[in-house]
Amino acid sequence: MLFAYSRKVFSGRKIQQMAEENIPMKWLIGDPDVVPSYRTINRFRTDPQTTKLIALMYLQFRQSLIDNNLLSDEAIFIDGTKILADANKYSFVWRRSTEKFESKLDQKTRNLFKDLIQNKVNLAVESEMDPTDLQTLEAEVDALDTEIDELDQQIKTEKVIPGGSPRKQRRRKLKHLRHLVRDEYLPRKQKYRQYHEWFGDRNSFSKTDHDATFMRMKEDPMQNGQLKPGYNLQIATQSQFVLYYQVNQRPTDQRTLIPFLKAMNFAQTPVNYIVADAGYGSEPNYQFVKEKLGKIPLIPYTMYLKEQSKKYRSDLSKVMNWEYHAEEDYYVDNHHIRFSYHGMSHRTDKNGFTRDFKVYRADDYDDPERYYWSTTRMGNQRRININPHWESQKAYVREQLSSPEGKAIFAKRKLEDEPAFGNLKANLRFRRLSVRGLRQVNNELGIILMAANMNKLAKMMANLSHIFGWIEKLSHIFQKKWKMRLNLFVGGTYVPASFFNLVTLANTG
Incomplete structure (x- = not known):
């Protein structure tokens, strides 16, 4: 999966095709006759157990970097970017519009409640119950059904009445009220209640992906500030390696810093400075970094x-x-x-x-x-x-x-997290998610970020071995099989088997 993502392949079917045709991919799988189905690949990306596996993967990766002195205790660099969700850009639902239409619906239900009282319908509800409550609407439907059934029985036995039957007129009126409650008011009330559950503390969501929030993206070809469904990805880097990441539904960075810092393991990666851009500068953020974490914030405020x-x-x-x-x-x-x-x-x-x-x-x-x-x-x-x-x-x-010291460390910010995002969006061409749902998105972003880490580590090892001739030193840093796996990330294209020394690969493995 990591190898496929590092080669800009994100579709489940294309990953399956890659496993069938690509020699390095077959070697990584371990058995050339075994090809995972695209259904298996997609289930793996969305499985809850994958979340735990990804967390363990990042823990071990950080520890490997620390053991080999590739990280320092100087500072950690934080930044965020927005990733497009796998959702229709016109599937928006706005909180303000929902509240406006719901208030109009509540007024209609109050008027209908009064009509039922005037028509002497036995609602069998307590007088203090809210007419706009969902339970009250359901009770109204039950009461109208009972009343209409009784009228049906009475109409069957009555004789023809000159000028029309009053019972039929009453039944016609009650059927109209039942239609309003059962087919219009009740479904809309249930829909708005579900909307509020999906909103949470947000002001919008997508009907296609309920966890996606509408945000302004940097990529705006129409130059009209169009809102699109997406997620706010936060990363923490050192030496351009992504050590931590978190997926947020809030479009602004300021409120994401404290939850992100709480999720970090500073016992494993102790640093003195927390570095971020002015989008994170606020009184609660400074207070948390200084008083709760005991770190120095190198975070400029807005002005x-x-x-x-x-x-x-x-x-x-x-x-x-x-x-x-x-x-x-x-x-x-x-x-x-x-x-x-x-x-x-x-x-x-x-x-x-x-x-x-x-x-x-x-x-x-x-x-x-x-x-x-x-x-x-x-x-x-x-x-x-x-x-x-x-x-x-x-x-x-x-x-x-x-x-x-602060100037020197803050100057590194543009060389730390910005290249990580540039590599993600420009080199790997990962601008839109392939899965839906917050947990599933968290899994996929964890995989693509680790694939970018593996690419960087592999290129670093290749440069060290070519420039300084540190092959023997690198063999002690990583196990042979681990080194061979990283070597596969260095290649930029899929090459035929004849270009690979399969005998050497087999002996090294």
Whole structure:
């Protein structure tokens, strides 16, 4: 499977064909007469046991790199990219639209509940039950079925009534109400309930792959910001080897860092620095890296580069360029308006993280000019909110990024994780998944990333053996059979058997 993925073959049927025709593939299988079916290959990729096998594979791979001094304890580099899901790009379902249509449906069910009460239908439900609840709708269908059956029996025995039978008129009305509840309201309510289960904490999903979220992709040929179903892949690299990976359903990187770091084994790969781009810079992320992990974050915040510009530092309208008097705790802006400490405020975001702000209020002035600059257009006193914890974190990050060691390590970021993604999408041409579902996607991405690792390790060994003549040293690093397996990853094409020294392969194996 790894060899097939390293040769840009991702389809189950094409992997089966490769196993039938390709000599190195037959050698890796071990028996030239055994060819796995494409069904077996696809079941393997989606099996829950494969997840455990992939986790063990990465554990052993990391340990092999550590044992051979191919990793350092300096830093680990984190980045993310979006991978297209195996889903129709027009199969979107939006949370906001679902909630809007569901609220309209709830209003219709309330009106229908009132109609049933007016028609004296015995609903056999408690009066405090919500008319929009799914159980209430099911009870309404049962009550209408019972009422209509009773009317059918009565109509069979009644005589012809001039002007029409009242029972038939009532039955016609109840049948219409039953049709609304059973064939329209109840199925839609069940559908919306299922949608909310699939949404989770997301705002969209795909009908083709319920775990896929609609995101903006970098590949946008129409240049219209079209949303497409996909997954957010996070990787952690060292020496361009992918050591850890995680598949997320959130489109932004900021909220993925803490779950990703929690999944890492820092006992096996101890590092001093966590390096990432500005998309990961936030107060909870800095707090987790420093306080929970005890690491140094080399993660710039969103405004870091802009704050370094001369234009920004000379802009006196920015609060960070105002005069601050720590003894009396007040600010003075560019119009000489004093902002004195007024109190504290607290904000809790939707993720449950609470931020504490110090509120500074402009002093009152009788002078018309100062009064103008100290008030808003509505005539209220101007206020500014300062988050001391966030400001101290930003100062700490600026200090680390401006230090010689921090600069040198952060400069390596573009040489670490970016080439890994470039190799994945450009060289291996893996831009779209072949499986559906979060667990299955996790398995496939684990396989393709390990295939990229094997390619890099094989080329590294080939370069060492050719340039430095370290064949004997490499034979001690890896077992002979393991080395032969890696040699197969170096070749870039499928070659006929006559180009291979099969006798040498057999003797080496």
